Amino acid sequence: MSAPAGGPSAGPRLTALDRAPRADAHERDENYQPVFVNARRKELDELLTRYPTKMAALLPALWIVQEERGWVSEPAMAEVAAVLGLTPAYVKGVVTFYTMYHQHPVGKYFVQVCTTSPCNVCGAEDVVRAFLKQTGASDLGATSPDGRFTVIEVECLGACGFATPVMINNEFLESVSADRVPSIVGALK
Amino acid sequence: MTEGKMISVTIEGRAVQVPEGTSMLEAAKVAGVLIPHYCYHPGLPVAGVCRMCLVEVEKSAKLAPACATSVAEGQVIHVHSDPARVARQGVLEMLLINHPLDCPICDQSGECELQDYTFAEGRKDSRxxxxxxxxxxxxxxxxxxxxxxxxxxxxxxxxxxxxxxxxxxxxxxxxxxxxxxxxxxxxxxxxxxxxxxxxxxxxxxxxxxxxxxxxxxxxxxxxxxxxxxxxxxxxxxxxxxxxxxxxxxxxxxxxxxxxxxxxxxxxxxxxxxRRDRVEFPHIRRGDALAPAGWDEAVEAAAAALRGRRVHVVASPSLSNEVLFQLAQVIARLGGTGVFRVRQGPEAPLDGVPGLSLRADRAANVRGAELLGFRRTETPLAGLANGDALLVADEELAGADAASLAAAAATAAAVVVIGTTLPSWAMRAAVMLPIANMAEEEGTFTNVEGRVQRYLQAKAAPGLARPGYAAMGDLLTALGDQTVNVVPSDVFRALAAAHAPFGGMTYEGLGLRGATVSAQAQPAALAAAT
Known part of the structure; x- marks a missing residue:
């Protein structure tokens, strides 16, 4: 795949990766072990007391899965469906609707770079390029060979006054420029 | 929906009154106006996602989705005004953005609502x-x-x-x-x-x-x-x-x-x-069944039956009309009428109470019962020595060879009317070929006692005739004077003879059907004259 340089938007490329056939056993999550056991089960049970129906707890239940496994595989959708009394098809519809649920494994560090208009004007695309170069990820949405990094473009992170904001997992970094990227990535390696 | 309260609206210049709570789209149907729509379907909950049914409502600031908006008193609704048409054209243009327009190889072509509405009011090109x-x-x-x-x-x-x-x-x-x-x-x-x-x-x-x-x-x-x-x-x-x-x-x-x-x-x-249909009447000549004309065959059948009690094994998928004619044959000669029903697993449609694929896999079980036929698992068991056996469109699939041989030995004569000739039927004295349900018109009585008409869809093969007509001729040959060979006449005679069907006519049934009287007692077969 070509480098993202000058690409107008990450949308189409991310789409292609999202739809890639789940070729290997890892992507199919063949050795899936249930998430909702012991402490996670307790967490879910506590969660369910705060919602009027089991169905209403679907989004937070999926967040638990993603927190635990880093992504939401098809077997995970089936498990969530079973514990909440839904059908797997319904859960899959919800998971695929929200872009923040990962349908494929991502790196240990999930890097989201804001490339919306103001950041773009302030050089966000250089930041994206720098992250790809430093992490070794081949393309937006792809995971680096060492399995540690996945870089994507993201729509407005709500910090236009501090372009370019970057989110790495739950950490929020402001005013990131291309020359700061090597030290950021280096600290995580 | 409140019972009783009616709302007056004007749709495309036509004033209608509909019950309170009716959607604009359904109200328009009452007015005889079709509001184009895709996501709306009367059998499903309203979604309001396609935006195709937007209509203009006078004194309203913006267009309203007709499927999801209830009518209000005095509303004046325009379906074909410029704002509504422009909105629909926009929706159609958007729907066609990713649509392949492969109508020439699409199965839906000709019955496609996207094709119809685009042809009717879509843009002539795409931007x-x-x-x-x-x-x-x-x-x-x-x-x-x-x-x-x-x-x-x-x-x-x-x-x-x-x-x-x-x-x-x-x-x-x-x-x-x-x-x-x-x-x-x-x-x-x-x-x-x-x-x-x-x-x-x-x-x-x-x-x-x-x-x-x-x-x-x-x-x-x-x-x-x-x-x-x-x-x-x-x-x-x-x-x-x-x-x-x-x-x-x-x-x-x-x-x-x-x-x-x-x-x-x-x-x-x-x-x-089925391609293995019998196309000509057959009469036994020596060891074999030979083709014959209808007059000759009906006369032969009458000769085989005359003077004997008759045991009729009928298919419960025969129409009320055919079963009625058979009941009259029994009434004239004396005898019994039975049927058996193929079974299958029941499969209800949960969202529609009372609608289910029923375990009884035959169309007219209730009709057969109301006309005096008796349900049994062993249809040949009631055959008495010296009786004639009349098998009507029942292949007796699954019946064992021994019981078939015993029946053939017991019966004084075997007359078969049907669409096919199973191997056991080669013993018959006469075989009269009849039309299947797609090749004739008639009525079935469903599980709830609803009598419903079906119309002819295709031509019968060869000389095969509708069963009610063939049996009408047989009755004539047996000395019956009424001569009912037209289905509406047969049904009228049926309604006159059987109280549950009292007062029904083909015209009255229309294509929606009517329910048999629950109070009226079905007549026993012997009293069916």
């Missing part, structure tokens, strides 16, 4: 110049194949599976311009009523594998019919091409099947096209 999205065809299991490129995401299929079938195996996957109808791997459309999503789909996105590439819709001849595959009596349209039935689809009837038909019924039509 979209970018590449269209592409998603591969997917097998949804059951009888259904999904062509995502043609899909307009009206979600009728998703709502049917969730709210009517109560088996939500379909979803909308992804969102925005990437959205498609999806399912979970390994969970297919195997619900016994899932095939209805093909009918509900307004475009060519969900197609029947059974009908795939079989015919163009404009080549089909359509006849109002009744599904003959169980006692539910779902209203259907039999669609044939070149005298071959190629498809059976549901025909709406609020009182019976709403808009639906189960897969078992839908797909079980091929027997109507």
């Amino acid at each position: 979209y110049r970018e590449a269209k999205r592409f998603n591969p065809v997917e097998d949804f299991g059951g009888d259904v194949v999904y062509v995502p490129n043609r899909c307009i995401l009206c979600t009728r299929c998703v709502r049917f599976m969730e709210d009517v079938a109560h088996d939500p195996v379909l979803n909308v996957s992804e969102r925005g311009d990437r959205a498609v109808i999806g399912k979970f791997e390994g969970q297919d459309l195997t619900h016994p009523w899932a095939g209805n999503v093909v009918e509900l789909c307004p475009v060519g996105a969900l197609l029947s594998k059974d009908f795939l590439n079989k015919a163009r819709s404009w080549d089909l001849d359509r006849s109002a019919s009744i599904c003959p595959n169980c006692t539910q009596g779902c209203n259907t349209a039999l669609e044939s091409r070149d005298n071959v039935v190629v498809r059976m689809r549901p025909r709406p009837n609020e009182d019976v099947n709403k808009y639906f038909l189960c897969d078992e019924g839908r797909l079980n039509y091929r027997w109507l096209n």
Whole structure:
């Protein structure tokens, strides 16, 4: 795949990766072990007391899965469906609707770079390029060979006054420029 | 909906009164105006996602979705005004952005609402110049194949599976311009009523594998019919091409099947096209059955029966008319009439109370009972020594050779009327070929006692005649003076002779049917004269 340089938007490329056939056993999550056991089960049970129906707890239940496994595989959708009394098809519809649920494994560090208009004007695309170069990820949405990094473009992170904001997992970094990227990535390696 | 309170509205200049709570779209139907729509379907919950049914309401700031807006007193609604037309044109242009326009190879072509509305009021060209999205065809299991490129995401299929079938195996996957109808791997459309999503789909996105590439819709001849595959009596349209039935689809009837038909019924039509049909009357000549003319054969049948009691084994899928004629034969000669019913698993459609694929897999069980026939598992057991055996369109499949041989030895004569000639029937003295249900008109009485008409869909092979006419001639040959060989006449005589059917006529039944009187007692066979 070509480098993202000058690409107008990450949308189409991310789409292609999202739809890639789940070729290997890892992507199919063949050795899936249930998430909702012991402490996670307790967490879910506590969660369910705060919602009027089991169905209403679907989004937070999926967040638990993603927190635990880093992504939401098809077997995970089936498990969530079973514990909440839904059908797997319904859960899959919800998971695929929200872009923040990962349908494929991502790196240990999930890097989201804001490339919306103001950041773009302030050089966000250089930041994206720098992250790809430093992490070794081949393309937006792809995971680096060492399995540690996945870089994507993201729509407005709500910090236009501090372009370019970057989110790495739950950490929020402001005013990131291309020359700061090597030290950021280096600290995580 | 409040009972009684009526709302007056004007739609396209036509004043109508509808009950409070009626949607604009349904009110327009009352006014005889079709408001174009995709996601709305009267058998499904309202979604309001397609935006096709936007109409102009006077004194209202913006257009209203007619499917999701209740009428209000004094409203003046315009469906074909400029603002409404422009809105629909915009919706159509958007729907066609990713639509492949592959009508020449699409099964839906000719019965496609996207095609119809685009032709009626769409733009003459598209302003979209970018590449269209592409998603591969997917097998949804059951009888259904999904062509995502043609899909307009009206979600009728998703709502049917969730709210009517109560088996939500379909979803909308992804969102925005990437959205498609999806399912979970390994969970297919195997619900016994899932095939209805093909009918509900307004475009060519969900197609029947059974009908795939079989015919163009404009080549089909359509006849109002009744599904003959169980006692539910779902209203259907039999669609044939070149005298071959190629498809059976549901025909709406609020009182019976709403808009639906189960897969078992839908797909079980091929027997109507059987090629091993008997095309000529046959008479025994020595060791073999030889072709004969109708007059000769009917006379031979009368001769075989005359002066004997008769044991009639009838198919419970014969029409009320044929069964009535047979009952008259029994009344004239004395004897018994029995039938047996093939069984299958029951499969209810959860969202529609009272609608189910019934365990009794025959169309007219109730009719046979009301006309005095007795249900049995051993139809040959009641045959007394010296009786004549009259088998009517019953192949006796599964009956063991010993009981068939015993019956042949017991019977003084065997007369067969039917569509086919099973091997045991080679012993018959006379064989009279009759039309199957697609080749004649008649009525069935369904499990709830609803008498419903079906019309002829194709021609019978060779000299085969409708059973009511053949039996009418036989009755004449046996000395009956009434001569009823036209189905409406036969039915009138039936209604006169059997109290539960009292007062019914073909005209009165129309194509919606009527229910037999629950109070009236069915007559016993012997009293059927």
